[in-house]
Amino acid sequence: MVLLVVPLLSGCESLGYYSQAASGHLELMRARRGVDAVIADPATPAPLRERLMLTRSMLEFAETELSLPAAGQYQHVVELDRDAVVYNVMAAPRYGFEPVLWCFPIAGCVAYRGYFQRSRADAKAADLAASGLDVYVGGAAAYSTLGWFSDPLLSTFLWREEADLAELLFHELAHVRVYLPGDTTFNESFATFVGREGADRWLQQHGRDEERSRWQAQIRVRKDFVRFVLGWRERMAERYRELAADGADEERLEAEREELWTAMRSAWLEQRDGEAARYDGFFSAAASNARLNAVADYHGQLDAFATLFAAEGRDFEAFYAAVEDLAALSTDARQAALAELAADQDRSR
Numbered sequence: 001m002v003l004l005v006v007p008l009l010s011g012c013e014s015l016g017y018y019s020q021a022a023s024g025h026l027e028l029m030r031a032r033r034g035v036d037a038v039i040a041d042p043a044t045p046a047p048l049r050e051r052l053m054l055t056r057s058m059l060e061f062a063e064t065e066l067s068l069p070a071a072g073q074y075q076h077v078v079e080l081d082r083d084a085v086v087y088n089v090m091a092a093p094r095y096g097f098e099p100v101l102w103c104f105p106i107a108g109c110v111a112y113r114g115y116f117q118r119s120r121a122d123a124k125a126a127d128l129a130a131s132g133l134d135v136y137v138g139g140a141a142a143y144s145t146l147g148w149f150s151d152p153l154l155s156t157f158l159w160r161e162e163a164d165l166a167e168l169l170f171h172e173l174a175h176v177r178v179y180l181p182g183d184t185t186f187n188e189s190f191a192t193f194v195g196r197e198g199a200d201r202w203l204q205q206h207g208r209d210e211e212r213s214r215w216q217a218q219i220r221v222r223k224d225f226v227r228f229v230l231g232w233r234e235r236m237a238e239r240y241r242e243l244a245a246d247g248a249d250e251e252r253l254e255a256e257r258e259e260l261w262t263a264m265r266s267a268w269l270e271q272r273d274g275e276a277a278r279y280d281g282f283f284s285a286a287a288s289n290a291r292l293n294a295v296a297d298y299h300g301q302l303d304a305f306a307t308l309f310a311a312e313g314r315d316f317e318a319f320y321a322a323v324e325d326l327a328a329l330s331t332d333a334r335q336a337a338l339a340e341l342a343a344d345q346d347r348s349r
Contacts, residue, residue, distance in 0.1 A: 029149075073176070090112045095240045111185075141154065162208065171191045185297045185300050229292060
């Protein structure tokens with residue numbers, strides 16, 4: 001996730017939004033402590049010292065093995081009194097999936113707005129919902145400032161399982177390596193792929209065989225969940241297009257929407273088992289096309305990037321160069337290229 005702070009401000013957003021973004025980030029900067037100083041402090045609890053040394057090793061690995069720009073990043077640590085550092089607001093039509101976008105001069109148009117206070121995020125979501133949109137508010141444990149600042153380690157993610165911690169750090173660093181203004185799905189899917197592939201390589205090279213096996217099993221369950229959600233999202237989108245073509249009125253649209261969500265929830269419960277039950281809460285929550293979009297943003301192009309990575313011999317430098325080539329294409333050409341790469345992945349299954 002990318003946070004839009006002072007260098008990314010534009011006149012198309014309210015001063016209040018700028019103020020909370022800038023002040024929230026500056027508050028973190030004021031609360032940070034240098035990692036070197038914390039490690040050297042005799043009063044630092046051993047578990048914290050060990051965890052900070054682990055992140056140091058991960059950052060070195062990111063630089064040398066994954067060709068990620070880790071130098072100068074995560075040199076400070078901040079203790080927070082909440083589970084998320086920012087809260088992202090997303091919105092979409094009630095009978096469609098074209099996301100509401102917010103535009104900035106460097107980041108381009110993105111499909112979310114981040115707030116440091118949950119109350120502000122909820123208030124924005126309520127305003128959007130009152131206008132007839134579907135909304136979703138999700139907490140984020142970390143964010144990237146795209147290299148504009150030295151991003152800190154945060155208590156919101158520092159104590160995660162080793163594989164999850166590695167995945168998160170590599171994900172955020174991937175945003176610094178390649179970022180395409182105006183394409184949320186491209187950026188987040190790319191970073192998700194790098195984070196996942198990097199974490200797997202970290203576990204493998206450090207002999208974490210048991211944890212790697214457990215983590216890979218979790219990834220397989222996550223992939224099944226994502227495939228299910230994206231399949232239903234496309235089914236719903238197609239149905240909404242048909243209804244629009246038929247000139248369906250509000251009553252019919254609402255009835256169809258209810259039927260689609262009920263059918264999706266039932267289908268999930270019928271086909272899922274074992275570890276997949278941990279995703280039941282996703283389906284029991286209130287219907288929201290924006291929530292389905294959040295899954296698509298972070299996972300919608302993973303297959304394409306996996307195909308590209310394999311085609312580049314699983315070499316990260318070559319992979320990044322190929323990703324940058326994709327980013328340089330026009331929107332239509334890039335989407336066509338990604339679709340073809342994803343189709344190659346489907347054919348190889």
